[in-house]
Amino acid sequence: MSATSWGWLVLLFPLLGSIAIAVGFRALPARVAGAIGTATIGIAFLCGVAMLVNLLGDAPDARHHASSLWDYASVAGLDVKLGIFVDPLSTFMVLVVTGVSALIHLYSFGYMRSDEGYHRFFSYLNFFVFSMLLLVLAGNFVLLIVGWAFVGFASYALISFWYRRTTATRAGMKAFVINVVGDIGLVLAALLIFRELGTFEYGAVFAKAPEVFSTNEWTITAICLLLLVGAFAKSAQLPLHTWLPDAMEGPTPVSSLIHAATMVTAGVYLIARTHVLFVLAPTAADVAAFTGLATLLVAATIALVMTDLKRAIAYSTMSQIGYMVVGVSIGAYSAGMFHLMTHAFFKALLFMAAGSIIAAMANEQNIDRMSGFGKAMRFTSATMLCGGLALAAFPLTSGFFSKDEILAYAGARGGMYVTFTVLGYFGAFLTAIYTFRLLFRVLHGEPCPEAQELIETGHVHHAHPFNPATGEEEDTEVGFPGAEHHIAEQSPPMRIAMAVLAFLALFGGLVQVPGVDNVIADFLDPVFADSPLAAIHPSTSWSWIGLGIGAVISLAGIGVAHRLYVARPEAPARLKERFALVHTFLFNKWYFDEAIDLFVVRPALAVGRFANRVFERAVVDGLVLGTEDVVGGSGRVVRFVQSGFVRSYALLLIAGFAGLALYFLLSSS
Amino acid sequence: MEAVLFFAAAIGALGGAIGVVALRNPFYGVLALIVHLFSLAVLFLLLSSAFVAAAQVVVYAGAVMVLYAFVVAYVGGETEPIGDPIPGQKFLAPLLGAALFIELSIAVLGSSLQALDTHGPDVHAGFGDPAGIGRLLLERFLLPFEASSILLLLAAVGAVVLAARREPSEEAAGGSSEHSSEAPAERSEDPPAASFHAGGVPS
Amino acid sequence: MNIEWYVVLSSLLFAVGAMGILIRRSPIVILLCLELMLNAGNLALVAFSRMVGNQQGQVFAIVVMVVAACEVVVGLGLIVALFRRKLPLDVDALRELRG
Numbered sequence: 019m020s021a022t023s024w025g026w027l028v029l030l031f032p033l034l035g036s037i038a039i040a041v042g043f044r045a046l047p048a049r050v051a052g053a054i055g056t057a058t059i060g061i062a063f064l065c066g067v068a069m070l071v072n073l074l075g076d077a078p079d080a081r082h083h084a085s086s087l088w089d090y091a092s093v094a095g096l097d098v099k100l101g102i103f104v105d106p107l108s109t110f111m112v113l114v115v116t117g118v119s120a121l122i123h124l125y126s127f128g129y130m131r132s133d134e135g136y137h138r139f140f141s142y143l144n145f146f147v148f149s150m151l152l153l154v155l156a157g158n159f160v161l162l163i164v165g166w167a168f169v170g171f172a173s174y175a176l177i178s179f180w181y182r183r184t185t186a187t188r189a190g191m192k193a194f195v196i197n198v199v200g201d202i203g204l205v206l207a208a209l210l211i212f213r214e215l216g217t218f219e220y221g222a223v224f225a226k227a228p229e230v231f232s233t234n235e236w237t238i239t240a241i242c243l244l245l246l247v248g249a250f251a252k253s254a255q256l257p258l259h260t261w262l263p264d265a266m267e268g269p270t271p272v273s274s275l276i277h278a279a280t281m282v283t284a285g286v287y288l289i290a291r292t293h294v295l296f297v298l299a300p301t302a303a304d305v306a307a308f309t310g311l312a313t314l315l316v317a318a319t320i321a322l323v324m325t326d327l328k329r330a331i332a333y334s335t336m337s338q339i340g341y342m343v344v345g346v347s348i349g350a351y352s353a354g355m356f357h358l359m360t361h362a363f364f365k366a367l368l369f370m371a372a373g374s375i376i377a378a379m380a381n382e383q384n385i386d387r388m389s390g391f392g393k394a395m396r397f398t399s400a401t402m403l404c405g406g407l408a409l410a411a412f413p414l415t416s417g418f419f420s421k422d423e424i425l426a427y428a429g430a431r432g433g434m435y436v437t438f439t440v441l442g443y444f445g446a447f448l449t450a451i452y453t454f455r456l457l458f459r460v461l462h463g464e465p466c467p468e469a470q471e472l473i474e475t476g477h478v479h480h481a482h483p484f485n486p487a488t489g490e491e492e493d494t495e496v497g498f499p500g501a502e503h504h505i506a507e508q509s510p511p512m513r514i515a516m517a518v519l520a521f522l523a524l525f526g527g528l529v530q531v532p533g534v535d536n537v538i539a540d541f542l543d544p545v546f547a548d549s550p551l552a553a554i555h556p557s558t559s560w561s562w563i564g565l566g567i568g569a570v571i572s573l574a575g576i577g578v579a580h581r582l583y584v585a586r587p588e589a590p591a592r593l594k595e596r597f598a599l600v601h602t603f604l605f606n607k608w609y610f611d612e613a614i615d616l617f618v619v620r621p622a623l624a625v626g627r628f629a630n631r632v633f634e635r636a637v638v639d640g641l642v643l644g645t646e647d648v649v650g651g652s653g654r655v656v657r658f659v660q661s662g663f664v665r666s667y668a669l670l671l672i673a674g675f676a677g678l679a680l681y682f683l684l685s686s687s
Numbered sequence: 688m689e690a691v692l693f694f695a696a697a698i699g700a701l702g703g704a705i706g707v708v709a710l711r712n713p714f715y716g717v718l719a720l721i722v723h724l725f726s727l728a729v730l731f732l733l734l735s736s737a738f739v740a741a742a743q744v745v746v747y748a749g750a751v752m753v754l755y756a757f758v759v760a761y762v763g764g765e766t767e768p769i770g771d772p773i774p775g776q777k778f779l780a781p782l783l784g785a786a787l788f789i790e791l792s793i794a795v796l797g798s799s800l801q802a803l804d805t806h807g808p809d810v811h812a813g814f815g816d817p818a819g820i821g822r823l824l825l826e827r828f829l830l831p832f833e834a835s836s837i838l839l840l841l842a843a844v845g846a847v848v849l850a851a852r853r854e855p856s857e858e859a860a861g862g863s864s865e866h867s868s869e870a871p872a873e874r875s876e877d878p879p880a881a882s883f884h885a886g887g888v889p890s
Numbered sequence: 891m892n893i894e895w896y897v898v899l900s901s902l903l904f905a906v907g908a909m910g911i912l913i914r915r916s917p918i919v920i921l922l923c924l925e926l927m928l929n930a931g932n933l934a935l936v937a938f939s940r941m942v943g944n945q946q947g948q949v950f951a952i953v954v955m956v957v958a959a960c961e962v963v964v965g966l967g968l969i970v971a972l973f974r975r976k977l978p979l980d981v982d983a984l985r986e987l988r989g
Contacts, residue, residue, distance in 0.1 A: 663981070673783055679790040716918075733891070734940040736936045739951050743932075750959070764918075772982050773982070784912075788905035791905070804892055828946075838960050846966070849967035849970070
């Protein structure tokens with residue numbers, strides 16, 4: 019079987035799983051549905067491995083295969099096929115997506131067990147994995163857009179999973195609308211590409227682009243900027259990031275899968291895939307890099323003051339994706355993808371642990387009310403610690419190697435890119451602080467009442483389901499972690515998933531230790547060989563110096579967090595008082611939501627109101643009613659002919675005949 | 688000689704026609720039409736169509752007019768009201784009649800039919816005889832002949848159905864329905880069989 | 891007399907009949923005027939038959955007479971039915987079918 023056949027199988031299984039669970043949702047018992055869902059992703063992962071093995075059988079520069087099933091649209095110069103493209107980059111993404119998804123499915127198998135919408139959840143989740151794989155494996159821009167849109171829909175469906183919760187549905191709509199903005203950018207970019215190059219296929223586009231465009235021509239810059247709009251909307255970079263924190267309304271496995279490991283990395287994948295175009299438009303690449311840097315810093319500062327556990331982790335995701343965007347924009351392609359992989363591991367793990375803790379807190383997500391879970395939930399806190407260490411780039415964890423590789427590359431590229439290294443290290447410092455702020459606040463200290471209950475009785479705290487944001491009562495009929503909450507300590511599937519991820523978070527980085535081994539880079543480099551930027555390599559010694567700096571910064575950050583939250587617990591309150599303005603600014607997320615409301619939402623609503631009041635009433639209604647009046651009026655006039663008098667009809671008849679005869683007589687004379 | 692006969696018959700026909708149109712009493716109109724039909728028969732004879740003239744007298748003037756006479760006697764002839772509810776009708780009608788006549792005449796006379804100027808070709812002695820017509824009817828025009836016999840049947844059945852006596856309730860209902868007319872004709876039922884319901888006005 | 895005299899007479903009688911229909915209000919008289927028009931047509935047919943020299947026009951005239959007879963029968967049946975239902979025998983009064 020060729021690599022592309024395995025590729026088709028990878029796509030097939032999640033789709034089949036989604037359909038099977040959706041069709042049989044009444045017939046299948048809950049555990050069977052969950053098992054089907056998890057199994058299909060597991061099989062997809064195995065097919066991905068087979069695809070990898072098959073691909074490794076080829077010579078390094080021959081590892082790209084395209085395969086198409088049938089013509090999608092073949093008309094008037096347009097030739098779009100339903101085709102996939104298998105190369106190291108897509109195989110890498112497939113493995114990351116299916117691997118992490120399989121573990122998250124396993125986690126959800128236990129976590130969502132008391133939820134009424136169990137079947138719906140697994141069907142949607144499988145559909146999401148299918149669409150993400152479609153996005154990643156697509157061989158042309160049209161199929162990419164299809165996968166992109168499907169992923170957006172799946173995200174919407176899963177964010178508003180508990181659809182009777184107003185906050186959830188609003189968050190889903192917000193996410194979808196912002197995603198659509200990105201979709202517009204992506205579609206426009208694809209259309210421009212077609213107009214300039216005449217094709218949508220990846221191979222043809224990337225081969226023709228250097229010939230057709232000269233560097234920094236305005237068309238290629240426009241294309242790249244439009245691609246960036248799409249990428250930023252999907253990856254929650256400034257300014258299209260406001261949907262990500264609200265997306266935490268969805269169930270925790272959803273946050274873990276979509277909004278940490280897979281969907282939000284689609285933008286990074288896009289930039290990496292179209293790197294040829296970005297090489298031709300360095301301005302656009304720099305725009306991307308600086309936006310990534312800005313997001314990195316802004317999100318890190320907000321995460322410092324966030325009190326909602328999941329939202330804090332969401333801002334952390336945003337910040338780390340900023341690193342990835344910086345990486346693939348400045349030329350550190352393999353480093354960026356490596357960080358994507360390690361981030362998937364530790365962020366998914368962090369969300370899983372957070373889910374476990376929130377379940378123990380009976381769905382309370384405010385860390386002000388949490389403390390002391392280190393004593394109450396040993397397994398969860400251990401895995402959370404692993405994830406936190408990786409996120410904070412503690413020496414020798416996976417995050418340590420991946421993050422510093424990007425920063426080392428930036429330093430090696432030199433020039434203005436050294437700012438990226440400097441600010442990147444500053445961001446790493448902030449990352450360490452906020453990560454361990456969360457960890458110390460939640461795990462350390464005296465057990466809060468819920469934790470106490472857990473320690474003493476072994477039962478999870480029960481609470482009346484209500485929405486803390488709006489105070490309204492939850493409707494458990496559409497699903498909601500019901501009366502039974504599930505924590506990792508009580509659910510074997512959750513423990514297995516978290517254990518695997520903890521192992522990967524700690525030791526996953528050892529595949530790419532500078533000077534020792536280069537597994538990821540060796541695998542991915544042939545894809546990026548056509549970029550001059552890929553030739554830049556930081557020397558091993560500089561890499562190790564960078565790693566050393568990174569280790570120092572990480573430990574410093576952990577130390578600051580320890581001082582603030584363990585040694586001197588009253589310090590944060592004093593700091594908040596002294597920097598009250600700054601704190602308010604950060605707590606309100608730099609007022610991005612308000613700004614968007616003012617500059618985008620209100621004008622749109624005003625236009626709509628104008629259209630309704632003026633245009634609709636005056637013009638459209640005027641036209642329609644006016645036509646109605648004209649027709650009625652003319653009818654009223656014509657009606658007089660039908661008088662009912664036989665003699666007048668006879669008169670008209672004879673008069674008509676006389677007229678006709680006259681006409682014929684005259685015309686023939 | 689022939690011209691004299693022609694003009695006499697023509698004046699008779701025209702007089703009869705104008706009589707039908709102008710006379711108020713329908714019974715007199717029927718009589719005028721009978722005169723008209725006889726004149727036309729004379730004209731047919733002048734045109735060597737003996738059988739058609741005979742059919743005209745026997746069928747038309749004989750049967751059809753007698754039917755008319757019966758109906759007029761049954762219905763009774765009353766004078767028509769003077770006023771005309773349709774505006775312009777009394778003015779336009781003669782105008783259109785005149786226009787029609789002029790146009791038809793121009794159409795005929797102005798046409799390129801040379802034979803109109805003549806007497807017509809010399810015809811054999813039995814030109815208007817029933818033999819020739821009968822042969823045509825049964826040989827060449829058999830289908831129209833049969834079709835017209837069916838038509839006659841239909842007409843007879845239709846007439847019986849239309850004029851048949853209905854149940855007394857139906858006729859009373861028909862009589863009492865409202866109409867936007869000026870002087871609804873008020874007629875009592877003649878046959879005693881239908882007047883057994885109360886309130887019948889004696890005729 | 892030439893044929894054209896007969897034909898002109900026929901068109902004159904036709905016009906008189908048409909005018910009669912437009913003027914009179916009693917259905918019986920209207921039917922009589924209709925008879926006038928049909929007879930005028932007959933006259934024209936017979937005249938042309940004489941002009942052409944064969945008897946087909948005469949056959950046509952006989953068929954027209956048959957048709958006229960049928961039409962009279964039905965029309966008079968209608969009038970009798972109208973009379974029986976005590977409806978006014980005035981075409982201007984019978985105008986329920988109107989727009």
